[in-house]
Amino acid sequence: MIEEKQHRIVSPYSMLTLLVPIAGLIFALVYGNLLALNYVHVITGGTWTGIDLFMGLVMSRVMKGLEPQARTQVIKKLVPVMLFLMPSLASVAITSGINLADRLGLLTLESPTIIAAIVIVIILSVQGFGMIMPTEVRVYLELRKKEPDRNKIIKWGMRNIKLAGSQGVFQVALIFVMANLALGFV
Template sequence: MIEEKQRIVSPYSMLTLLVPLAGLAFALLYGNILALNYVHVITGGTWTGIDLFMGIVMSRVLKGLEPQARAQVLKKLVPVMLFLMPSLATAAISSGINMASRLGMLSLQSPTIIAAIVIVIILSVQGFGIIMPTEAKVYLELRKKEPNRDKIIRWGMRNVKLAGSQGAFQVALIFVMANLALGIV
C-alpha cells in the first residue's frame, strides 16, 4: 500500500517546473542569441538525457522490482517528471524556434528544417499528448486514499518506455540540428 501521509507535490517539484521556464523567459527578454542558444542546448540536452536514461536504464530497473517497490519508485518519480519534463520540452522547443527565426533559418523551403519540425511535432504529441496526461493520471491516482497500485505501475511503465522512444527521436533531432549548425541543408 502507498502511504497517504507523504507529500506528492513538493517545493522541489515546483522548482523543476520554474527553473527552465525562468531561463527561457530571461533569454527571451534579454534577446541575446547566445542566451537563447544556451537555454536551448541545456534544456534540450537535459530533456534528451533524461529520456534516454528513463528508456534504457529505468525501464530495466523497474522491470526487476517487486510491484510494491515499483509503485514506491514511481511515486517518487512522477511528481518530478510531471513538472520537469514539460518545462524542459517547452523551454527547448521555444528557444530553438525563436533562435532559428532570429537567425533567419526558419525556412519551410529547407528539407532539414522540415525534418526538424516533423520530429518536434512527434515529440510534442508524445510528450504533451500521451506522457503528460498519463503522468497526471498517475498523480491523481496517487492522491486517492486507496491508490490502485496496478494502474500506477502499468501507466508508469508505459511512460518509461515512451520516454525511450522520445530519446530516440531526440537523437535524430540532434543529428538534424548538427547538420543545420554546420550549414548542411
C-alpha cells in the same frame, strides 16, 4: 507532520523544477542575447534528451526487476519530475529552438532539414503532451487516493517510461538534424 511530508507527492521543489527553465527562457528572450538563448536551448534540450534516454535505457530495466510495491514507490518519486520538469524542459527547448532558428535566419519551410526538425518536434510534442503528460496526471490522481490501485500505477508508469525511451530516440534524430543545421546543411 512527518507522515504528511513523507506522503506528499508534489513539493515546493517540484515547482522550482517547473519555473527555472522558464525563467531562463524569459531572461534570454527579454534581453535578446543570442548566446543566452543558445545556452538555454542546448541545456534544456540536452537535459530533456538525457533524462528520456536514461528512463528508456536504464529505468525500464531496473523497474522490471523490482517487486510491485517497490515499483509503485519509484513511480511515485518520478511523478514530480515527469509532471513538472519534463514538460518545462520540453516547452523551453522547443520554444528556444524555434526562436534561435528564426533569429539565425534558418526558419524556412523550403529547407528539408527544417521540415525534418518540425516533423520530429511534432512527434515529440504529441507523445509528450498528448500521451505522457495526461498519463502522469492519472498516476498522480491515483496516488492521491486513500487506496491507490497499484496495478494501474505500475501499468501507466511503465508505459510512460517506455514512451520516454521512444522520445529519446526521436531526440537523438533531432540532434542529428540540428548538427546538420549548425554546419550549414540546410
